[in-house]
Amino acid sequence: MSNPVHIARNDPARLVLEGLHCVKHASRFGARLGGLWSDRPQEVLALARRLAPDLVPLLEAHLEVVSEAVFAGFCPRPPETRLLTVAEKPDYRLADIGRGPVVLLDRPRHPGNLGAVIRVAAAADAAAVCCLDGVDPWSAASLRGAAGLHFALPVLSLSELADFDRPLVALDDAGEPLGTAGLSRDAVFAFGSERDGLSDELRGRAARTVAIPMRPGVSSLNLATAAAVLLYALARGTGQAGPAPT
Numbered sequence: 001m002s003n004p005v006h007i008a009r010n011d012p013a014r015l016v017l018e019g020l021h022c023v024k025h026a027s028r029f030g031a032r033l034g035g036l037w038s039d040r041p042q043e044v045l046a047l048a049r050r051l052a053p054d055l056v057p058l059l060e061a062h063l064e065v066v067s068e069a070v071f072a073g074f075c076p077r078p079p080e081t082r083l084l085t086v087a088e089k090p091d092y093r094l095a096d097i098g099r100g101p102v103v104l105l106d107r108p109r110h111p112g113n114l115g116a117v118i119r120v121a122a123a124a125d126a127a128a129v130c131c132l133d134g135v136d137p138w139s140a141a142s143l144r145g146a147a148g149l150h151f152a153l154p155v156l157s158l159s160e161l162a163d164f165d166r167p168l169v170a171l172d173d174a175g176e177p178l179g180t181a182g183l184s185r186d187a188v189f190a191f192g193s194e195r196d197g198l199s200d201e202l203r204g205r206a207a208r209t210v211a212i213p214m215r216p217g218v219s220s221l222n223l224a225t226a227a228a229v230l231l232y233a234l235a236r237g238t239g240q241a242g243p244a245p246t
């Protein structure tokens with residue numbers, strides 16, 4: 001049997017999604033899936049009945065059972081839930097970005113962390129996640145970290161700062177405290193790299209800089225945690241001047 005997963009891994013227009021959560025979110029958010037494989041179908045179906053009943057009809061109709069050896073050939077580092085699919089990679093454009101906060105990551109270094117940002121951005125109904133250089137947001141580790149939520153909002157890689165036509169707000173511990181700053185939700189919120197923080201260029205271009213208050217002695221929050229705090233403050237209306245959105 002030719003290896004469809006291996007072929008997809010080498011195809012820039014396709015993605016391999018690993019594990020139940022990735023497949024679940026991809027399916028819920030409209031991904032075009034091209035096959036489903038498992039070497040432990042009963043385990044996968046039992047978990048889906050418990051955690052994602054909406055996925056069960058799809059699995060019952062399309063899950064292809066393969067041997068353990070074939071599955072290992074598809075996926076040398078198998079996910080905990082032994083389920084794989086192949087999806088068309090969305091071709092997001094800047095023009096796809098709607099209203100709401102845009103998360104801009106400046107040279108993110110850790111794919112899992114980047115995935116966690118995408119996951120919380122999807123949960124908080126952000127408009128997009130854009131990466132300015134840094135690691136590939138479409139890597140297997142990032143897809144796993146995001147639990148497949150790349151299909152829930154535009155995710156873009158940029159090689160230079162785009163003209164978003166919205167205010168740019170920098171997140172940095174030296175800024176004005178979040179909560180006192182009247183922030184528009186329809187802004188671009190820039191977060192720095194895990195090790196180096198924000199570039200001088202982004203700091204210089206930001207209309208304002210906002211800090212999430214921390215206890216003295218704590219140097220910074222994890223990147224995804226900082227994004228979560230900001231996005232939920234915006235969603236609840238506690239980071240902005242106007243009333244909370246309904």
Ligand SMILES: C[S@@+](CC[C@H](N)C(=O)[O-])C[C@H]1O[C@@H](n2cnc3c(N)ncnc32)[C@H](O)[C@@H]1O
Pocket residue numbers: 171172173190191192193194195196197198210211212213214219220221222223226
């Ligand atoms: C792990 S931190 C980077 C720490 C880095 N050593 C530095 O010098 O900024 C990653 C990014 O998360 C955001 N961040 C972390 N803690 C923050 C805080 N308390 N207030 C605002 N932004 C924060 C910033 O954008 C920061 O660049």
